[in-house]
Amino acid sequence: MSAKAIVFDIGGVLIDWSPAHLYRRLLPDDAAVADFLGSVCTSAWNQQFDAGMPFADGIATLSALHPGKAALIAAYRDRWEEMLVGEIPGTADLLRGLKAAGVPVHAISNWSAETFPIAAARYPVLDLFDVLVVSGRERMVKPDAAIFHLFLARAGLDAADCLFIDDNAANVAAAAAIGFDAILFTDAGRLAADLHARALLPVQALPARAAS
Structure with a gap:
């Protein structure tokens, strides 16, 4: 793995x-x-x-x-x-499955501290993270290296122990430069394939329609 x-x-x-x-x-x-x-x-x-x-x-x-x-x-x-307007189709299902399968799941998000609670109240999936770093609370943003190092210190992890997923190419490049394995997100199907290729997607983590 x-x-x-x-x-x-x-x-x-x-x-x-x-x-x-x-x-x-x-x-x-x-x-x-x-x-x-x-x-x-x-x-x-x-x-x-x-x-x-x-x-x-x-x-x-x-x-x-x-x-x-x-x-x-x-x-x-x-x-x-x-x-x-809602969850990205399929990705939140992957997150729920990973969490249920016991895979450590975390988040680093560029988001205002004022508005993040609104999103969190609307989407309970955002309560699933083991460690959550919200840029507006920390006053540092991706792709600055500082926010990645803050996450690693808070999570007690090395960059090499982490797979980072983002839809912004600059953020992906910044994470990779620090030593994260990093994926540019395009859609849930591609993400599932990338996780499977890394042996990081237990069968029980697949949405029911994908596992059948």
Whole structure:
């Protein structure tokens, strides 16, 4: 067995979270959504919240720069829950199966400390992790090496003992550079195959439809 602990990302791997889910309700078409999220409420702006900035501060600063879009910017927090649309098909089932089979499961997530409790209350699967590191609580974010080292210290593990799964290539590369076995997530079927290839997927961890 090449790894003995599995470390998940959450958004985009276990939970389908995207600002686009909200802004498709607020803007006329996909082009307008892409423009707004590419030029106003950008990924870099959102990462400030993942790193611990209060939403009130980030929204006030951005609204001052784009006063004509202040209502849309405010919706980023006021209607944040509409960015959540459910579990990623199949991945949460894999996590539940791994946990039930006794495989150590952990998580390192870039997520605001303000909004993570909302997601955790909606999706009980997020209670299954043995060690959970949320960037907004720690004020450090992936792909910075510091958050990976914090996880390893907290879990009492060496990087070589861990398989890390993330949908962001930069995060996967950062984990690999530290010594994690690391997988770029695309879908649950591919992940199951990758786990099976590493002898990390006990039969009892497979969703019922996959095991039959």
